[in-house]
Amino acid sequence: MADHPFDAIRLEELRARKSAKWAYYDADVLPAWVAEMDYPLAEPISRALHDAIDRHDAGYAFAGGLGEAFATWAHETWQWQVAPRDVHLVADVVTGITELLRVATEPGDAVVIDPPVYPPFASTVRATGRTLLEAPLVRSGAGFAMDLDAVKAAYEKGARVHVLCSPHNPAGFVLDRDTLVALGDLAERYGVLVLSDEIHAPLTLPGAVHTPLPMASEAAASRAIVLTSASKSWNLAGLKAATMVGCGEEPRRVLARLPVETPFHAGHMGVIGACAAFREGGAWLAQTIAILDRNRHLLTDLLAAHLPGARYVPPQASYLAWIDLRELGLGDDPAAAMLEHGRVALSPGPSFGAGGAGYARLNIATTRALLEEAVARMAAGARAAKARSPARHPFG
Ligand SMILES: Cc1ncc(COP(=O)(O)O)c(C=O)c1O
Structure with missing residues (x-):
């Protein structure tokens, strides 16, 4: 090699x-x-960050062009039509999940995760006083896959939110469109909001195709908020800027309930780095x-x-x-x-x-x-x- x-x-x-x-x-x-x-x-990210330091530009974050930069990139990459006003800034994906759980659910409400999965999903659900419902992955061949029957069973038990990992960390699979369509149908039928953590999606590797959850179907779009960030794919985790995207009526209503100060907790350098990544990081x-x-x-x-x-x-x-x-x-x-x-x-x-x-x-x-x-x-x-x-x- x-x-x-x-x-x-x-x-x-x-x-x-x-x-x-x-x-x-x-x-x-x-x-x-x-x-x-x-x-x-x-190099374009490094240059943008150096330029910011050179102009002594280290104040609070301002989302500014991030919505436009992300929307243009998402369209070029996945043909996903996102309106820049539907892109919301937050410090990082885990903070986004935490804040969204706070405004979309009440203490004690049930939240679904698919273990084995990124550990902060479970700890965030617990820390916010919500009840964890598990829909464990199933073994599929030598690897793992999502268990839609287990997801349905969890939704039937009264889940309010599903925190989804797509692509999946640590199992490494990319969810196919049929699975996402089925998931969107279930979410619509049971009134579940899906927080789709797609932080690893820009690094989808040859042979696989990532589908942003709202692109799978109208039902999926009506129940999904996508959380993503340039931080994993361009290695900017310490700079603190992530995005939450909701294109349907209910997702927009949930996002509108977030505290007004939410975007100000993000990092200014993170926004500068993310804009450079989406515009020039290809x-x-x-x-x-x-x-x-x-x-x-x-x-x-x-x-x-x-x-x-x-x-x-x-x-x-x-x-x-x-x-x-x-x-x-x-x-x-x-x-x-x-x-x-x-x-x-x-x-x-x-x-x-x-x-x-x-x-x-x-x-x-x-x-x-x-x-x-x-x-x-x-x-x-x-x-x-x-x-x-x-x-x-x-x-x-
Ligand atoms: C699936 C997943 N979500 C979220 C994160 C963390 O993202 P952030 O630093 O934006 O909270 C990671 C980090 O590895 C991750 O793998």
Whole structure:
């Protein structure tokens, strides 16, 4: 598999970063956990941020051209017609989910999630005093899929909101249009508002097609608010600017109930970065998709060579590999054993909720050399952990 210009990034440069991915663990740990990428910022974004500093422009965020920039980009990318006035600024996607739950539901109302899923979904529902209803994913072939029967059952129990992850983190699948149409029909029939977290959608990889939920059908559009951001796909998570888009009557009514100060909690640099990303970040995004596509297949080869007990289906979007390590015999949390004995930090499977035991999530948005190093450390960690664990059957 060919080299990519981003493969030239050196470990020392990354270790100089002060963001959570690189600063959280001791320097002997290779971090492959939180969803940050190791790639350089897109040049148009870097230039826009430097220009802002040069003009001493560090005041409060103003959504300004963000609606227009997002709408133009969404139309070019997905042929999704969005009116700029339907694009609302919020600090980040998780804050958007929290604020929307507050205005769309009452304490105690039921909210559906599809575990194993991005951990803040469950913690946000709990923190807002709402009741969690789970519609766990089902195994489909070697991977996972949404269980529409479980979703229907949860809606029948009186769910008010469904927090959907599309594309799915950590399972890595892109929801097909038929599933989204069925979901929209269910949401309409049971009066459920779907908060569709599409933060990973701009990084949909070759072979898959992402459909923004409101594009699936009129029913879906009438029940959906899409939460998205340039932060994951252009690696701007610390700058704090995300968008919430609602095109139907009810979604617009919910968005209109948000506190007026909501957009002011966003970051000014985040808005500047997001506008540059949507307007001029296409070439960089294509370059990033190329290395992620390479890495997801490289990981298949690396696991086969070094950790043959691992089971993995390459993600259809983004850069998070959901790896089934149950055969390795490292218990519910193989990431803990790999951190302790291999000095590599993955995200623990159990933190993603039901269905996560025995799994770990590996961030593959790195160079070839560091991906090879991560798998080598996982394998060494697994071996060392096994060697240290007491034999379960001394006579067997
Ligand atoms: C599915 C999903 N939603 C939201 C986020 C976090 O987004 P934000 O920083 O905008 O809250 C992440 C981060 O990894 C994610 O994977």
